[in-house]
Amino acid sequence: MRRRLRTAGVLAALTLFFAASVPAVAEEEQRAPVAPVTVPALTDWTPASGSYTYADSARLVADSASERRVADTLSDDLRDAGHGTPAVVRDGARPGDIVIDLQPARTSLGAEGYELRAGKRLSVTAATETGAFYGTRTLLQLLAQSDRVPAGRTVDVPRYKERGVGVCACYIHVSMPWLENLVREMAYHKLNQLLLELKVKSDAHPEANTWGYYTKDEIRGLVALGKRYHVEIIPEINSPGHMDPWIENRPDLQLTDSDGNKQPSRLDITRPEAFAYYTSLIDEYAQVFTATSWHMGADEYMLGSDFAKYPQILKYAQDRFGPDATPQDAFIDFVNRVHAYADAKGKKLRIWNDGLTGANTVPVAVGTTVEHWLNVAVKPSQLIARGYPLMNAAYALYLVRGGFHSDTEGLYDQSWDPRSFEGEKLAALDGITGAKISLWPDNGRGETENEVAVGLWPALRHLAQATWGDPHPDATYGEFTARGTAVGHAPGRRDLTRVPVADGAYTFRSGARSFAAEVARTADGYVTVRTPDGCLEVRGGKLTLNVPLQPGIEATEQTCDPENTLQRWQLEPAAGGYRLVNAITRMTVSVADDGRLVQYPPDQRTPAVWHLSR
Structure with missing residues (x-):
């Protein structure tokens, strides 16, 4: 079952957009067609009657190797976006299908342009694999808003080659x-x-x-x-x-x-x-x-x-x-x-x-x-x-x-x-x-x-x-x-602000080394680690752009400061526990032979895996 991705906020944004996008015209003039919402915006849209509706039965029709590469990527992205995983087939298209069609003779589309047509089925036509790929990005944006795509046609070609x-x-x-x-x-x-x-x-x-x-x-x-x-x-x-x-x-x-x-x-x-x-x-x-x-x-x-x-x-x-x-x-x-x-x-x-x-x-x-x-x-x-x-x-x-x-x-x-x-x-x-x-x-x-x-x-x-x-x-x-x-955002994008543990008091244990600390999520999706002696922070050594970037620098308790980004940490899941990664230096905490907590690149020294208990 596909997840429903629409929210009240998105619907409100769309309502505002459509209300503001239709220009006022004299009564005898016909209103200009309003293109479906995309970023970048479609500048060429010819509406038609009806709509294309995406359903669980949709297939991706692609014949050549290049077409199938585009279709395979689209299938994975549709899955990541909560739209199921449509099959990629070579069969003739039927209503509800999405067709990827490469036509090298369509030179007017250039190296990156495409034509998208929506009706009983939806087709993306391009002269190149890249152009077809960009057509599928437009499709994904449309499906992020609704399973129904208004019937119509667009030819979409970039103005600049480097973006x-x-x-x-x-x-x-x-x-x-x-x-x-x-x-x-x-x-x-x-x-x-x-x-x-x-x-x-x-x-x-x-x-x-x-x-x-x-x-x-x-x-x-x-x-x-x-x-x-x-x-x-x-x-x-x-x-x-x-x-x-x-x-x-x-x-x-x-x-x-x-x-x-x-x-x-x-x-x-x-x-x-x-x-x-x-x-x-x-x-x-x-x-x-x-x-x-x-x-x-x-x-x-x-x-x-x-x-x-x-x-x-x-x-x-x-x-x-x-x-x-x-x-x-x-x-x-x-x-x-x-x-x-x-x-x-x-x-x-x-x-x-x-x-x-x-x-x-x-x-x-x-x-x-x-x-x-x-x-x-x-x-x-x-x-x-x-x-x-x-x-x-x-x-x-x-x-x-x-x-x-x-x-x-x-x-x-x-x-x-x-x-x-x-x-x-x-x-x-x-x-x-x-x-x-x-x-x-x-x-x-x-x-x-x-x-x-x-x-x-x-x-x-x-x-x-x-x-x-x-x-x-x-x-x-x-x-x-x-x-x-x-x-919205791209399918497959990871939420890097998600914290894997709840706020609260924990004992951190890695081998023979342990300490007690309060974990609290920060507004930007990291945590602070507060011991009875202060907040864990990387400090010391030579600073580069105001950051202690030398391997081997110690992580010690300092006066807690919510504005100090060096006191923010990422709990990175690993082997049944968590690595402790500094939000700024991106180095992991290891335990030195004398028990000190020190930062190192993960390929230079094996990071400590911390097991948290309450």
Whole structure:
């Protein structure tokens, strides 16, 4: 029996939306047809009489291997959404069925567009597997509201080819379940690029394996999920700046200033060993990432300093490019060498725009995609005129952990779209690949992952709308957010705010170590662990972005503070008990030989499994 997913809140949102969406017209004029509610909104809807009704007898009709892949994914998602598990068949369609139909000759639908027809049966037609997949996302959104889909037809094609979310899972670890939820939500809203700045645990450079990394198996699993849901996962290792996660233990690769000080965040671009090191990381990432792009960042190389402190860079540039060369030429040369290396591996290079100050005489290699986030001397229109693919990654779209959050309502009211860059608005779409929102951990303890999610979903839906179709489909932001309420979240999304135990007093026991504590759920879905001496907190060691990220740091009782996110914990079910995972550091508590509670990455030291009794 299928679960009924509709709620009074959703019905109220739909009522508000439909009431507000039908424009007032003169009596002699016919009212415009109202499209079913989706995010992104359908801009082309031709109604017909009757409806399609989804029932337990529905089958998914798919013939070719590509059609069956789409149908198999849809069947699983229908199950996860509480609609049963329809069979995937090759038989001729009958009333009530859903037909997946790939027609490569329908070139007008492009690489991602589709046609959806609803009547006695429902069909999704596309020229490509990706287009058919997006048609099934629309179907899932419609069924999230009702088993009855109004009869009609839509042709739905995106305006921009790149519709993304960028996540800096750098320095501050982001849990894999959170990233998996993000992939599902992105696909549900027809976003197609997840750009991840992160560290993969390195076999070639074990000295770099300080915490914050992901294992190769974890990344393989995430990439496989992305492939199934048509989200390309593009990796980034920021370089030549922000390299400290990789070279903090490699002083031989660090840039040295004129006072003899090593700079662990700056790679010495004048040294061939530095280039070899960086490209070896590209090779290692290729073992787990299948994306056809490589993001090297290339932002903020001289953040907090300037090239004058590093005369060796000017000498390198002049030796290579002549007496009129600038230090910036050495920087661009490094970018171009990475471009050539990535290109030879079948990968297109992406960089941020702020390093393109105009002080260089050497041009950036043709074909490099520039992600524009900051208003600098070289404007978006100039980059497009020079032939660079340009993505809008505006600062206005940022969500900074514990800091700046995108004003989604303000952007919607302004009818923001990807032509609106920082410092310049362009008249045409030509040359603009799309846009992305970006999540940064500047104050890593400022918000938990679950708190970040609350601010992310409205921004994600707005970005999906602005990059796929009409950036302002509804008269008010409230009406637009009602769409999100109506379609809900993606099937298969895990509720990461669920706490597996009730509030109360427990004895925690792992082996010979035990302690008594009060467990209380926090508003964002974690728990506090309060002993007679205070609340358990990770504290000590070197702070990175305001977070104690060193393995081996002790978890001790501190004065309880409901605002202190380092006192929030996740009880992760394991082997009949629970692992204790810090909400911010994402490390698990282990028991040291002397009985102290210490945090470690779970692959470095076996986490303690805590058995709770009352």
